[in-house]
Amino acid sequence: MSSQVSRRAFLKSSVATGLAFSSGLAMPGLSRASSRPVITHGLQSGDVDAGSGMIWARADRPAKMLVEFDTTGTFEAPTRLAPINALPETDFAAKRLLESLPSDQEIFYRVAFADLNDVNAVSEPMTGRFRTAPGSRRSVRFAWSGDTAGQGWGIDKAHGGMKTYTTMAKHTPDFFIHSGDTIYADGPIRESVELKDGSVWKNIVTEEKSKVAETLAEFRGQWKYNLMDENLLAFNAEVPTFFQWDDHEVMNNWSPSKDLSGDDRYTEKNVALLAARSARAFHELAPIRYTPAEPGRIYRKIAYGPLLDVFFLDLRSYRGPNGPSMETEMTDASRILGAQQLAWLKRELASSRATWKVIACDMPIGLIVWDNWKEQAGAEAVANGDHGAPKGRELEFADLLRFIKSADIDNVVWLTADVHYTAAHYYNPDKAQFQDFKPFWEFVSGPIHAGTFGPNDLDMTFGPEVKYVKAPTKEQGVNLPPSLGLQFFGLVDIDGATEQLTVRLMDREDAELHKITLDPVRRG
Structure with missing residues (x-):
């Protein structure tokens, strides 16, 4: 049929x-x-x-x-x-x-x-x-993005609700990768927000979504809030979602160094306990597979036929404290992947026989994401902002990129979100301070339904080149509402005949912003 x-x-x-x-x-x-x-x-x-x-x-x-x-x-x-x-x-x-x-x-x-x-x-x-995934070389299409219901922008039916989900569904993807910030547990929703043009954004508000999440019930309520949106409900009935998480599932920029002592919004100051409650809600309310060997594990591989393996990373659960990230030797404090996850990724990449190896990473590699934006200090993501030889969290990624080159692994593409704008980056060893790696592409998308920001500066340790970017202008400002249309997702098509991989960066009105087709490296 x-x-x-x-x-x-x-x-x-x-x-x-x-x-x-x-x-x-x-x-x-x-x-x-x-x-x-x-x-x-x-x-x-x-x-x-x-x-x-x-x-x-x-x-x-x-x-x-x-x-x-x-x-x-x-x-x-x-x-x-x-x-x-x-x-x-x-x-x-x-x-x-x-x-x-x-x-x-x-x-x-x-x-x-x-x-x-x-x-x-x-x-x-x-x-x-x-x-289900193909057993033969049929064409595959999937979408990815991140960031749902953030920065106070909840469900406003008069503005179409979470309209990006309906736009993505029109492309009938085989699956959707949610790259993190699946909820905003630290982002209370107010009933109304006055917009610059004088109109009003009117949110649906629930009790759990009206404050920061602290209890297990409140973390669960963040997920149930998103599932009140008609666009998302219709999308979920038709398109499987492969979930990751990042920081806002717990709170902004959380790590072992997060200090809530001065944050009056929280009566529970134990960040580890809040993270544990969030993780339980995540696994209860998302259709992620169980991993019995390590209950609650998020990093995993999904084999989607002979043309595609997807590797889902978790840069949140195994990281050391956020800080300067300037260590010259790899220690537990400088890690962001963690030793076991890094070893797993190397092993799985080396054993993959799929044409394309897509690494779904919840944070970008070369974009500078400050832990403290006001002072532009501390590493929240991988890059530390010094543009030099790998240090701190960059050490794990240098080790991984060197391994991919030495093991002669081809056709690796990185997909990410987190920064609330869309971009295409080409990592060129000829432009890098660390050069022992094969060139590769990283594509950024999001938000699905949240405030729009950016663009961020690039750290030149791994030689990223901006090939395309769409972000707010200085005149537009920051935390732009979804109604302005700067909501983004990406589409990936792998052709069953040519095995070419095409990436399209899209907006919520379904405009194609950027397109590139990559030819696979073929062996034998």
Whole structure:
């Protein structure tokens, strides 16, 4: 069945009122609608590969999650899975890994919840879909961006809500990489913000989103706030999201050196405890795969067919304290990847047989991101701003780039967000202070729905050249609202025939700002 036919059938089935689970539970028609569970925040899928994919949903009470899936939207011969529990311990959220799936196939899944206190009370079902990774060299398209609901810009329906998600969905990507700042736990939302033109931005406001997040319930509330947006809900039902995190999932620029003693917004001053609560909410409310060897681990590889491996990094969990980052030898204090993650990345890159190796990094390599913007001091990202030989956190990246060259690994592309504007950077060893690496591209995008800033200065340690940039002008200022249109995402297409990789930098109105096609290095 063609993709179009399957999608039409899927959309038709999504209005069905019954769900024929063979679970022994009575159907919803046997109980009053008011007493039935409700799926509160739509469906999500993520971390899809050639044979599996994670799905997510949340109920409004203790319930069993009922799941069935099929290769057509009519659900004529579905596979029905054993129910799993959604309990208060996970805020009634539940995730289910769908396994043993055929490759390169649209998978339609249907979810309902049965009340644990009343077997006759079953929710209305919801349906979602995703496509598994190919086993052959078919073309692949995916999107990436970062930064959702930041700097006080929440959901304003009159301004279209989080419109960038709808714009991305029009391109029917196989998946979406959320490069971090998935929430702004330190960014309370006010009911209204007066704009420069005299109009008013009117946010939807919730109790949890009206203050900085400190409790587990408040961190969960940050995620549930985003899932109130109609654009995002529709996007999630159709496009799998592969999640990373960065700083605002906890608070701005958090590291082991973060000091909240002078921040009156926080009654809880223990940053490590706040990070732990945030991490739990992240894993409960995002469809990220479980990693049993290290519970809560975010860095991972997803193999998406013979043309693409995606390596997701975590530059937040294993870093040393933010500071000058001027160490000349690698120590625990100078790390940002951490020894184990760095060793894992080298091993996985060396063993990859995919044509393209995309490294999804939650922070840019050569852009200077100050820990203290007012004084322009301290390293928050990789670069330390001295433009010299690698020091501090740059040492790990110099080691990695040297390894990629010595292991003769080709076709490595970096994707990132964090800085709230879009750019294309070419890292040229001939222009660098450290030259022992293969040239490579880094593409920056974001925000999806947050304030727009930039551009940042570049550190010349690794020789970055700006090939394109779109950011606010000095006259426009900083923290521009989404309504001005400077909201960005990137699209990546890998051609199944030529194996060329094309990157397009886009804005929320779907204008193509910059395009480049990269030819793969072929061996043998």
